[in-house]
Amino acid sequence: MTIHKAVIPAGGWGTRFLPATKSQPKEMLPIVDKPAIQYVVEEAVASGITEIIIITRQDKSIVEDYFTRSVELETWLCHQGKTDLLEVVKSISNLAKIHFVREKHPRGLGYAVASAWELVGDEPFAVLLPDDIVIASTPCLKQMLDLYDKLHSPIIAVQKIPLEDAQRYGIISPETYDYPCCLIRDLVEKPSFEQSPSDLAIIGRYILTPAIFPLLVKASPGIGGEIQLTDSLRILAHQQKMYGYQFDGTRFDVGDKLGFIMANLTLALQRSDLKPRLKRYLEKLVGNNRQSNLYLTEANRSM
Ligand code: G1P
Numbered sequence: 001m002t003i004h005k006a007v008i009p010a011g012g013w014g015t016r017f018l019p020a021t022k023s024q025p026k027e028m029l030p031i032v033d034k035p036a037i038q039y040v041v042e043e044a045v046a047s048g049i050t051e052i053i054i055i056t057r058q059d060k061s062i063v064e065d066y067f068t069r070s071v072e073l074e075t076w077l078c079h080q081g082k083t084d085l086l087e088v089v090k091s092i093s094n095l096a097k098i099h100f101v102r103e104k105h106p107r108g109l110g111y112a113v114a115s116a117w118e119l120v121g122d123e124p125f126a127v128l129l130p131d132d133i134v135i136a137s138t139p140c141l142k143q144m145l146d147l148y149d150k151l152h153s154p155i156i157a158v159q160k161i162p163l164e165d166a167q168r169y170g171i172i173s174p175e176t177y178d179y180p181c182c183l184i185r186d187l188v189e190k191p192s193f194e195q196s197p198s199d200l201a202i203i204g205r206y207i208l209t210p211a212i213f214p215l216l217v218k219a220s221p222g223i224g225g226e227i228q229l230t231d232s233l234r235i236l237a238h239q240q241k242m243y244g245y246q247f248d249g250t251r252f253d254v255g256d257k258l259g260f261i262m263a264n265l266t267l268a269l270q271r272s273d274l275k276p277r278l279k280r281y282l283e284k285l286v287g288n289n290r291q292s293n294l295y296l297t298e299a300n301r302s303m
Contacts, residue, residue, distance in 0.1 A: 003145055003207065005119075006049040006126040008040060009112035011057040011103045016255055025060045026255055027130045032267050032274070035066060036254045037130045038092070044128055045096050047142035052096045053119045055112040057103045064100050069093040108226025113208075114216035122210050124148070127229075129204025131256075133263055136249025140205050143247050147181060148207045151243055154236065156184070157205035158244040159251060166196035170230035172244045173197035180246040184237050189223050189230035200244055202230065203251050212236060 014026030021029075027037035037054075044052055056063050070089065077086040101115050113127055126141055134140040134157075144155050158172055173186040188197060206229075215232035222228035236242060252266070253259035265282070268274045 001124060002048075003124050003126055003148065004049055005051045005053065005123065006044045006128055006141075007053045007055065007113055007116040007120065008037065008044075008128050008130055009055045009109055010037060010060065010063055010130055011055050011106045011112050012131075012255075013106075014255065017257065017260075025056075025063055027060075028062055028066065029254070029260065031133065031254060031260070031263050032271065036133065037063065038066075039133045040128045040130045041067075041095055041098075043134065043139045043141055044126065046139045047126075047145055049126060049141070050096055052098045053101060053116045054098060055101050055103055055115050057106050067093060067095070067098050108221070108224070108228055110216045110219055110222075110227035110229040110232055113229055114213060114227070117210075117213045117217075120210065120213075124207065124209045127204075127206040127208060131253055132204035132251055133254050134203070134205070134247065134249045134251045135266065136247065138248065140247045140249050140251075143249075144205060144207050144245055147243070147245060151181075151241075153241040153243060154209055154212070154233070155181075155207040155243045155245050156187075156233070157203040157247050158200040159203050159246065160199050161201040163196055163199050164193050166191050166193055166199075166201070169201035170228075170233075171196050171198060172200050172202065174200060174244060180248070182244050184242045184244050187230050187234045187237060189228045200246070203247070205247070206233075211240070 010025065010027045012026065014021030017026050017029065028035040031039060041052060054063060073089060074086060077089060099119055101119065103112060103115055106112070126145070128141065136143070140157060144157060148155055156172065161169060167190050170187055170189045171191055172184045175183040175185045186197060187202070188195070191197070212232055215235050216227065216229070219227050219232050222231045233242065252263035254263050268278050
């Protein structure tokens with residue numbers, strides 16, 4: 001069955017990015033000149049998804065506004081003769097058919113995904129977490145959808161991580177270490193370094209079947225007091241085949257300050273209008289730092 005629906009949970013608080021996210025959703029923070037969530041929507045569309053369900057909550061209406069047509073702005077840009085910008089602005093609302101579901105009480109990722117049940121219906125679907133931006137020559141989700149065509153079972157994107165970071169991720173326990181696709185024996189959300197079953201962390205791309213929904217709606221809160229998607233995936237993995245897929249591409253955690261800065265620099269360096277000046281600036285910055293580190297070393301030596 002061809003997958004044409006994707007769910008993007010965007011109801012989180014963005015605590016890792018406070019105070020910037022106090023009055024602004026983290027998904028709307030710009031990476032170069034587009035909000036983070038747009039990269040994820042574009043990845044879904046480039047992978048063949050035609051219908052997107054964005055899960056938001058109260059106070060996040062600017063996410064809805066962003067993907068909705070702004071006739072006033074379009075008219076103004078038209079009057080100003082700014083045709084390039086007009087096309088850019090118009091294309092945002094034409095990306096896909098986008099639905100919004102507002103969570104009444106944000107209770108975690110699992111709860112957010114369950115809120116899309118009615119709109120997803122009885123068909124397989126994709127989930128993309130907007131904190132994770134993946135730069136790849138073939139979109140990460142497209143790689144997974146191609147694999148789904150062969151496997152017809154849930155697939156979770158995974159990536160090797162240093163074990164000391166295990167407590168930040170869901171971790172899979174693979175049946176065998178086959179690359180790039182392995183059968184999942186078990187999963188655990190945010191284990192300690194000592195309890196992590198492997199170094200393969202879940203990255204925010206999933207292909208799921210509707211069998212996940214009944215599990216999610218009756219799930220109890222897990223780690224952090226939240227309904228965790230991983231906990232229901234764990235039950236499902238014990239009932240049917242589920243695969244981990246080490247995708248081809250570079251992932252940035254843009255919900256994290258360092259990941260956000262790295263994504264901005266990497267994507268800006270891919271832009272011909274920004275690259276030459278940014279590169280010169282970075283070379284100068286690194287050169288200056290090297291210079292000041294040399295001064296510091298000299299100063300320490302003479303103390
Ligand atoms: C979520 C998932 C986790 C996954 C991570 C990837 O965690 O629960 O399993 O590894 O996304 O970004 P969160 O970052 O929302 O705490």
